[in-house]
């Protein structure tokens with residue numbers, strides 16, 4: 001599959017080749033070639049059950065897959081989830097609830113610990129950043145340093161969602177895979193969330209975004225991949241994707257696309 005958006009392969013951060021996942025008789029992902037560049041926001045969209053979460057599970061090592069996965073040129077397909085995380089690949093989960101009794105900073109500290117005690121110990125021995133710095137850096141990336149000592153219940157829903165993203169940014173994260181991070185946000189909050197995502201990407205972090213909020217996805221993503229029945233059926237810039245007959249057919253009658261349609265001139269373009 002040709003991919004003409006990148007000027008050089010050096011800019012590629014995540015690259016999958018022929019990534020496939022089978023669950024018994026179900027081909028959840030079939031031969032997926034996908035790339036995310038440093039500083040790029042790439043959307044992965046598709047109808048329910050298309051295989052989006054499976055793809056994130058496969059890339060991050062949480063489900064068995066075949067094919068190759070590389071991050072900044074290092075092959076990771078045989079690595080454990082922990083090693084992939086240490087290599088700079090982090091994800092959020094669809095049900096990524098925060099600990100309501102902990103402050104925002106403490107919620108991030110839990111994420112630091114989940115990277116591994118041994119890893120933390122080696123960071124200290126090697127004199128690299130202590131966790132407090134890592135937490136501060138992640139909160140700065142999402143613009144939440146002011147609320148570090150508040151509990152999630154004191155934050156807006158949009159801020160709570162950003163804490164979820166910040167948890168994935170602790171440590172030296174180079175690529176973040178966000179699985180429906182904006183679920184439940186209203187139009188205004190979703191727009192603000194998109195602005196923060198762009199700020200994060202502008203620091204050079206690559207972002208893979210899965211979301212059913214088509215306005216957010218079409219607005220913030222540089223490029224999109226569309227999955228249907230586990231296969232990539234289209235890829236390209238958002239405007240091109242909206243015009244793609246295969247995408248229209250896959251989404252026909254989908255509430256997400258209908259909701260996004262007026263704002264994105266869907267009816268005129270389709």
Ligand SMILES: Nc1ncnc2c1ncn2[C@@H]1O[C@H](COP(=O)(O)OP(=O)(O)OP(=O)(O)O)[C@@H](O)[C@H]1O
Pocket residue numbers: 023026028046047048049050051052053054055
């Ligand atoms: N652990 C599993 N065991 C068996 N089948 C699974 C498993 N996880 C997912 N599947 C199947 O794989 C296919 C892809 O599911 P997946 O959750 O990746 O889709 P999705 O695009 O993320 O859907 P949604 O938008 O609803 O979250 C579906 O047919 C699903 O039923």
